[in-house]
Structures are given as C-alpha cells and as structure tokens.
Amino acid sequence: MACWLVKSEPESYAIADLARDGTTTWEGVRNYQARNFLKAMKLGDRALFYHSNATPSGVAGVCEVAREAYPDPTQFDPDSAYHDADAKPADPRWVRIDVRHVETLPHFVTLAELKADAALVGMEVVRKGSRLSVTAVSDAHFARVLALGRSD
DNA sequence: GCCAACGTTGGC
DNA sequence: GCCAACGTTGGC
Numbered sequence: 555m556a557c558w559l560v561k562s563e564p565e566s567y568a569i570a571d572l573a574r575d576g577t578t579t580w581e582g583v584r585n586y587q588a589r590n591f592l593k594a595m596k597l598g599d600r601a602l603f604y605h606s607n608a609t610p611s612g613v614a615g616v617c618e619v620a621r622e623a624y625p626d627p628t629q630f631d632p633d634s635a636y637h638d639a640d641a642k643p644a645d646p647r648w649v650r651i652d653v654r655h656v657e658t659l660p661h662f663v664t665l666a667e668l669k670a671d672a673a674l675v676g677m678e679v680v681r682k683g684s685r686l687s688v689t690a691v692s693d694a695h696f697a698r699v700l701a702l703g704r705s706d
Numbered sequence: 707g708c709c710a711a712c713g714t715t716g717g718c
Numbered sequence: 719g720c721c722a723a724c725g726t727t728g729g730c
Contacts, residue, residue, distance in 0.1 A: 561728090585713075607728055665729080683711035685727045708730085715724080 557696035558591065558601035559679055560617070560653070561687045569603050569614035572655045581626045581650035582636045588688040592649050593623045600656065602691060602699055604679060612664035613699055621652035659703030673698045 560580065562568070572578055583589050595601075596619060603615040625646035628636035641647040669680050678689040691699075 563728090587713090609730095611729070683728085685712070687727085710729090711727085713724105713726085715722100717722090718720090 556594070556596065556599050557691040557693055558595060558599060559604050559613075559689045559691050560601045561604045561606040561679075563607045564605045564614075565607070568605065569655075569658050572603065572615070572617060572653070573658055575655070577620050577652055577654045579650055579652050581628055583626070583650070583687060584636060584638070584648060585687065588686050589648060591686075591688040591690060592651055594690075595619045595622065595651055597622055600696065601653065602696065606687075610664040610666065612662055612666075612668070613659065613703060614662055615658040615703075616656040616700070617653040618656050619651055620654040623649035623651050626650040659700075661703050661705060663699055663702045667702060668699070671698065671702065 567578070580592070583592055599619045601617050601619070602613045603617050605611055605614050625643075626636070626648040628634040628650075629638040629641040629646065629648045630643055631637055636648075638647060665679070668674050668677065674680055674695055677691065677695045678684055678686065
C-alpha cells in the first residue's frame with residue numbers, strides 16, 4: 555500500500571473540517587504531475603494531511619482514499635474556478651478522489667520540525683520551493699512523521 | 707508583501 | 719523546439 559501527502563490551505567479546508575465531515579471530495583487539481591499521483595492512489599491508501607500557506611504550515615493528520623480517481627466535474631462547469639475549456643466529457647482531463655478522515659494528530663508537526671528531522675531528508679514537502687499539492691511519501695517517511703505527530 | 711521555484715503559454 | 723513572459727504556489 556502506497557503512502558501520500560496532500561496539501562490543503564486550512565483557511566479553505568482544514569483537518570478539523572475533514573474530522574467534522576468524515577469524508578470529502580478532493581477536486582480542483584490542475585497540475586499534471588499531481589493528477590498522475592491522484593490516479594495512482596488506491597482505495598485504503600493513507601495520506602498525510604498537510605496544512606499549506608498556514609501559520610505554521612505542517613502535517614495536521616491522516617486521511618485515507620475512500621474512492622479512487624473519477625472525472626472531476628468542475629472541469630466542465632463554465633462557472634467553476636476550475637473550468638477547463640479544453641476538457642471534453644468523452645475524454646476527461648482532470649480527476650478527483652474522495653478521502654476519509656483517519657486521525658487528527660495530537661501533535662501538529664510543523665514544516666520546521668520536518669526539515670530538522672534527519673530521517674526525513676529527501677521528503678518532497680521538505681524540498682525548497684516544493685509546490686506539488688499531491689506527492690508520494692515513502693513508507694519510512696510516513697511512519698516517521700506519524701511517530702512525530704503521536705508523541706509529545 | 708516579497709520572492710524563489712517552476713509550470714504554462716505563446717511568439718518566432 | 720527554444721525561450722522569454724507570465725501566473726501560481728507557498729514559505730517566510
């Protein structure tokens with residue numbers, strides 16, 4: 555089973571919102587690399603829920619894939635901010651997934667902590683200028699972040 | 707608000 | 719196909 559990291563700006567959707575909703579739809583991804591990761595995510599895969607553009611930014615919890623990739627309807631909606639005039643219903647360009655809340659970490663793991671941890675060298679989100687909203691995470695990195703988030 | 711990183715667009 | 723301009727992300 556693969557591990558992932560998904561980013562959300564807590565001002566628009568935070569881990570507390572996911573805890574309240576139980577499941578939500580992850581849509582609006584308009585980057586091909588991130589989309590390809592979405593397509594690779596399998597039912598039950600776990601993902602770190604990362605708060606971006608936050609004070610501070612960091613890993614707030616864990617979610618799991620509740621439904622695998624299916625066409626993102628916002629690409630066909632002219633009124634949507636995610637509208638893509640070049641996307642055809644017969645050949646959808648963008649997908650979304652559904653995710654389910656698994657746990658809110660008792661200790662919020664800040665980006666500074668991630669960067670300071672020797673075991674997390676090479677993790678994508680720690681890279682300077684990392685902008686991908688969906689990334690793959692190694693099993694070892696995933697376990698390490700969980701350990702940090704569960705201890706205090 | 708600034709700026710670095712980097713994906714996308716469009717002229718040629 | 720090259721590359722400059724531009725837009726977006728996201729840390730600080």
